[in-house]
Amino acid sequence: MKKLGLxxxxxxxxxxxxxxxxxxxxxxxxxxxxxEGSGGGGLVPxxxxxxxxxxxxxxxxxxxxxxxxxDYRLSAWGANIGLYDRVELSVARHTFDLTSLGGxxxxxxxxxxxxxxxxxxxxxxxQLALGVQHKQLSDGSVAxxxxxxxxxxxxxxxxxxxxxxxxxAGGYNLVWNLTARATKANQMxxxxxxxxxDDDYAIMLEGSAGVLLSRSLVLGIEYRQKPDNxxxxxxxxxxxxxxxxxxxxxxxxxxxxxLGSIAGVRGQRxxxxxxxxxxx
Amino acid sequence: MVTKLHLGVxxxxxxxxGCQSNTASSSLYEQIGGQQTxxxxxxxxxxxxxxxPHIIEFFLESDIDRFRSKLSEHICAxxxxxxxYSGDSMQDVHAGMHITESDFNRTVxxxxxxxxxxxLSHPQQNKxxxxxxxxxxxxxxx
Numbered sequence: 001m002k003k004l005g006l007x008x009x010x011x012x013x014x015x016x017x018x019x020x021x022x023x024x025x026x027x028x029x030x031x032x033x034x035x036e037g038s039g040g041g042g043l044v045p046x047x048x049x050x051x052x053x054x055x056x057x058x059x060x061x062x063x064x065x066x067x068x069x070x071d072y073r074l075s076a077w078g079a080n081i082g083l084y085d086r087v088e089l090s091v092a093r094h095t096f097d098l099t100s101l102g103g104x105x106x107x108x109x110x111x112x113x114x115x116x117x118x119x120x121x122x123x124x125x126x127q128l129a130l131g132v133q134h135k136q137l138s139d140g141s142v143a144x145x146x147x148x149x150x151x152x153x154x155x156x157x158x159x160x161x162x163x164x165x166x167x168x169a170g171g172y173n174l175v176w177n178l179t180a181r182a183t184k185a186n187q188m189x190x191x192x193x194x195x196x197x198d199d200d201y202a203i204m205l206e207g208s209a210g211v212l213l214s215r216s217l218v219l220g221i222e223y224r225q226k227p228d229n230x231x232x233x234x235x236x237x238x239x240x241x242x243x244x245x246x247x248x249x250x251x252x253x254x255x256x257x258x259l260g261s262i263a264g265v266r267g268q269r270x271x272x273x274x275x276x277x278x279x280x
Numbered sequence: 281m282v283t284k285l286h287l288g289v290x291x292x293x294x295x296x297x298g299c300q301s302n303t304a305s306s307s308l309y310e311q312i313g314g315q316q317t318x319x320x321x322x323x324x325x326x327x328x329x330x331x332x333p334h335i336i337e338f339f340l341e342s343d344i345d346r347f348r349s350k351l352s353e354h355i356c357a358x359x360x361x362x363x364x365y366s367g368d369s370m371q372d373v374h375a376g377m378h379i380t381e382s383d384f385n386r387t388v389x390x391x392x393x394x395x396x397x398x399x400l401s402h403p404q405q406n407k408x409x410x411x412x413x414x415x416x417x418x419x420x421x422x
Contacts, residue, residue, distance in 0.1 A: 024382030026389070054381040085381075122416050166410035171403020214402055215392070 022280050024054025025085070027215050028245045029120055029164065031175075032253055033063035033276045036133050036188065037078040037092030038111045040160075041208040042255050042272060043224045043237050046177045047129035047160040048120055049113065050090070051082030052248050052278055058083050060279040063092075069259055069270035071100040078109070088113040088131075096190045098142075100265075105190050106138045120175075126163035132156065135189035146263055147230050148192025149199050156183040158206075173212040175220070180205055186230050187262055197231035210241075218243040226260075235260025239272060250277050307360025308407050312400055315356060322352045324394035335387055338377055358411045370418035379420045 031048045034040030039050030042065075051059020059082035067074040078092030090111040097104045113131035120127040133156045137143060140151025158181040168174045181204045184193040194200075204227060210220025224237040241255035255272035262268045312318070326348060329335050339347070350367035357365040367373070388409065395405045 024380075024385060026385050054385065056380055056382060122413055166413060167403065167406035168410075171401070171406050173406050 022052045022054075022057040022059040022082075022278070023248045024057045025052045025248075026121065027248060028212065028218065028251075030059075030082075031162075032243060032251055032274065033061065033065070033078075033080060035065055035067070035074070035076055035274075036094075036109050036111065036135075037063070037076070037080060037090040038113060038131055038133065039080065039082075039088055039090075041177060041210075041220070041222050042239055042241050042253060042274060043222050043257070044177060044179050044206040044208050045113070045131055045133075045158055045160055045181075046179070046208070047115065047118075047127040047162040049082045049085050049088045049115055049129075050080040050276075051088075053082040053085050055085050057085070058280070061276050062279065063274065063276040065272070065274035067257055067259070067270065067272045069257070069262075069268035071098070071265050072262060072268060073097040073099050086115050094188075094190065103142075105142050107135050107189055108138070109133055109135045109189075120162050121164045121166065126161040129160050129162075131158045131160065133158070135185065137189065137192065140192060143186070143190075143192025146186070146191050146232065147195050148186055149194035149196075149229075150184070151192040154183075154185050154189050154193035156181055156185060156189075158182070164212075169211060175208075175210045175212065175218070177208040178205070179207070183227065184229065185227075187226075187234060191230065191263060193229075195230035198227060198229040202227045216245045216247075218245070222255075232264045233261045233266070241272070248278060250275065308404065308411070309356060309359040309361035312359070312398075312404050312408075315352075315361065317398055317400070318352055318355050318359070318361070320398040321355065321391075321394050321400070322348055324397045325351070325391055328390040328394050329387075332386070332390060335383065335390065338379065338383070355408075359408065370415050371422065374419045374422050377422065379422065381420060384416060384420050 030050055030052055031039055031046050033050055034045050035043055038045040039048045040046040051061050053059035061080045065076040075095045076092055080090040082088050092109040095104055095106045111133045113129050116128040116130055118125055118127040136153045143151035158179050160179040162177040165174045182201045183204055184201050186192055204225040206224040208222045210218045212218050219242050222239045226234050226236050228234040237259050239255040239257040241253055243251055243253040245251040253274040257272040259268040329339055353363050354365045356363035
């Protein structure tokens with residue numbers, strides 16, 4: 001799985017170089033690819049459709065992300081299709097290495113998103129989108145071990161609002177996103193769904209805010225609220241990121257992420273690295 | 281760690297607060313250097329359009345001299361300069377052109393290049409674009 005992640009990264013870089021990307025949107029305005037494969041920030045899905053497609057165009061992108069914290073390492077890779085800046089379809093694969101304990105957990109995520117209203121720059125109100133992420137664990141043994149009620153699959157629903165304000169802060173563009181997610185997932189589903197502590201859907205709030213230092217450089221922060229269904233002290237996630245979007249073919253993000261306590265092991269912090277390549 | 285992130289947030293807020301201060305006093309027109317700079321932007325923009333094989337199509341039947349003087353006047357008036365826009369409404373100018381979202385954004389990219397060439401800073405460019413954002417709905421799909 002690690003090898004696959006590396007291969008996909010290499011393929012991403014290669015394709016990013018040679019591809020003819022759909023270029024109907026302004027630079028940086030589709031955002032990035034978030035950890036579960038949806039168009040977004042890093043940890044949080046946004047209302048933006050992931051590619052550079054405008055109303056008459058389609059787009060395709062591939063991404064690879066790695067998060068290395070003290071006792072775990074998450075590798076994510078996947079692909080995303082944008083249809084007419086209206087619909088987004090995504091697939092992602094997660095491999096979660098338990099680097100201290102040994103072993104790994106993997107899951108597949110299939111996502112869809114529909115833009116309900118607006119344009120991230122041009123409409124008076126923020127762009128709005130409704131999304132879904134369906135996750136399937138390859139092997140539920142760890143989820144069962146930690147007490148998850150469902151150790152095979154689960155579905156998250158989310159509503160996102162995203163807006164870019166041109167020149168809002170002394171001439172610099174600001175971007176913000178607010179997402180409400182209905183979820184039963186423990187650690188994004190890697191530890192199954194529900195538990196002895198709580199087995200109902202809960203609405204979690206997620207947010208991102210950033211400033212565009214130039215056309216191609218974004219500095220920002222993120223927050224993702226998480227439920228504690230297992231009673232293992234699962235904590236909210238935070239990150240601070242810098243993204244470089246040199247052209248409409250590729251973007252690169254580095255972040256410092258605080259994932260809190262994972263499966264009872266506290267203080268999981270480390271480096272988040274992500275690349276997205278746009279094929280057309 | 282939380283403290284590190286908090287520091288990041290505070291630094292970001294300070295950065296944004298710092299940027300807020302020195303804007304209100306003079307108009308964007310004055311900040312960028314007045315009519316001279318606007319004329320340079322418009323000249324650069326027209327040259328950018330001439331070299332763009334797709335966007336030039338929209339201008340094939342245009343009177344370029346009139347476009348030059350009306351656009352210059354428009355930017356002057358909207359950025360707080362001493363001009364009154366005397367041209368046609370944006371709806372009338374763009375009627376029947378069937379400008380798509382991608383055509384529009386592509387032209388915005390050309391305008392950004394034109395402003396960069398004319399020496400506008402990144403914040404000045406954003407403020408200029410913000411002035412023209414409300415006009416988009418009068419320009420596309422008409």
